[in-house]
Amino acid sequence: MPGFIDLVKVLFRNYYRSADLSEVSDLQGRExxxxxxxxxxxxxxxxxxxxxxxxRFLISNVPSHVYYSTAVYSDxxxxxxxxxxxxxxxxxxxxxxxxxxxxxxxxxxxxxxECLSDAVEEVNKLLDSLVEDFGFSDSELKIYFSGHRGFxxxxxxxxxxxxxxxxxxEIIDYLLLRGFSIEHLIRGNVVLIDTRLRGIGGRIAxxxxxxxxxxxxxxxxxxxxxxxGKQLIKKLSTLNPVISERLSIHVDEVVTIDVHRxxxxxxxxxxxxxxxxxxxxxxxxxxxxxxxxxxxxxxxKGSLTIRLTRKLPVRRVLGEDVVGDEGSIIKVxxxxxxxxxxxxxxxxxD
Numbered sequence: 001m002p003g004f005i006d007l008v009k010v011l012f013r014n015y016y017r018s019a020d021l022s023e024v025s026d027l028q029g030r031e032x033x034x035x036x037x038x039x040x041x042x043x044x045x046x047x048x049x050x051x052x053x054x055x056r057f058l059i060s061n062v063p064s065h066v067y068y069s070t071a072v073y074s075d076x077x078x079x080x081x082x083x084x085x086x087x088x089x090x091x092x093x094x095x096x097x098x099x100x101x102x103x104x105x106x107x108x109x110x111x112x113x114e115c116l117s118d119a120v121e122e123v124n125k126l127l128d129s130l131v132e133d134f135g136f137s138d139s140e141l142k143i144y145f146s147g148h149r150g151f152x153x154x155x156x157x158x159x160x161x162x163x164x165x166x167x168x169x170e171i172i173d174y175l176l177l178r179g180f181s182i183e184h185l186i187r188g189n190v191v192l193i194d195t196r197l198r199g200i201g202g203r204i205a206x207x208x209x210x211x212x213x214x215x216x217x218x219x220x221x222x223x224x225x226x227x228x229g230k231q232l233i234k235k236l237s238t239l240n241p242v243i244s245e246r247l248s249i250h251v252d253e254v255v256t257i258d259v260h261r262x263x264x265x266x267x268x269x270x271x272x273x274x275x276x277x278x279x280x281x282x283x284x285x286x287x288x289x290x291x292x293x294x295x296x297x298x299x300x301k302g303s304l305t306i307r308l309t310r311k312l313p314v315r316r317v318l319g320e321d322v323v324g325d326e327g328s329i330i331k332v333x334x335x336x337x338x339x340x341x342x343x344x345x346x347x348x349x350d
Contacts, residue, residue, distance in 0.1 A: 004348045005037050009062045011299055012269055016058040021051040023266035025156055029072035033262045034063035047076040064271025067262035081260055088161030090154050092263055094255035095122045097149030111149055112314055116289035123151045125249050132199040145292050147270030147277045165257050172253040177244045182236045191223040207243050274338040290319050297335050304337030306346035
């Protein structure tokens with residue numbers, strides 16, 4: 001498939017000639033890593049003095065994947081991590097459809113709107129928690145579509161950059177509701193569970209109301225009298241698994257905890273899909289998965305003729321209807337042809 005890869009590289013090279021690289025803050029202090037179409041492994045520990053130098057590298061080498069460090073260093077080009085001079089790291093969260101325990105995402109090879117919709121729902125849960133529970137402002141949260149089946153949320157404020165890996169692990173434990181017990185929110189006459197509350201207490205109250213409204217009524221009544229009995233607490237505790245399942249946020253904990261992590265560069269192209277890693281807003285998330293994919297599509301011009309090598313498990317791929325069985329020869333938009341061939345669903349026809 002050399003000819004096809006050459007075509008993809010031309011498209012990627014042309015994109016990088018004018019791509020917006022300004023989304024990378026503190027560019028000179030970031031370590032960069034790259035994967036390529038025609039060689040195995042990753043090249044990392046690279047640094048650039050500015051956008052122009054980075055752009056020249058992208059145009060000359062045409063990587064399939066572009067990553068940069070969540071950390072900022074005094075010298076990001078040092079091979080030894082300790083010698084880089086760690087100056088702090090952004091707080092980053094990764095929500096990947098591959099890791100979501102939903103029927104739409106489990107065991108699905110193809111990128112589907114249904115799985116991405118589940119990831120949208122998950123990232124909205126994360127945003128609510130970061131704002132309501134942790135007190136971050138909307139303006140501090142940068143949300144990026146990963147170019148495949150998930151999203152990244154970056155926080156770059158000075159308040160988070162010095163957090164240690166152990167402190168970041170505590171944040172993850174909270175988001176995953178690790179070791180959660182409803183008793184933690186009931187202390188004597190103080191009950192932090194009420195639908196009128198913002199944050200975790202309000203969300204827990206909503207789950208209790210959905211499962212057993214009378215149980216929430218009993219809790220509110222007992223709280224008002226200043227007496228929450230052991231029997232009521234015991235009944236409430238039976239809901240711990242349900243609450244954990246519904247309210248835990250499925251983030252990739254390693255990405256957040258690792259203060260030397262590399263993550264996809266904003267406005268780079270994803271080598272497995274040809275889609276852009278784009279910044280999205282909460283209103284974009286409300287418009288849904290299909291809108292986000294449409295916004296991320298880059299190569300709209302032209303078409304490719306391919307032969308399907310496998311029967312597709314879904315009819316609609318990247319917002320386009322694909323009709324055909326294994327062996328069918330079909331003509332599709334360029335961006336869709338790239339996706340199907342790179343992911344071994346089809347092969348180019350000369």
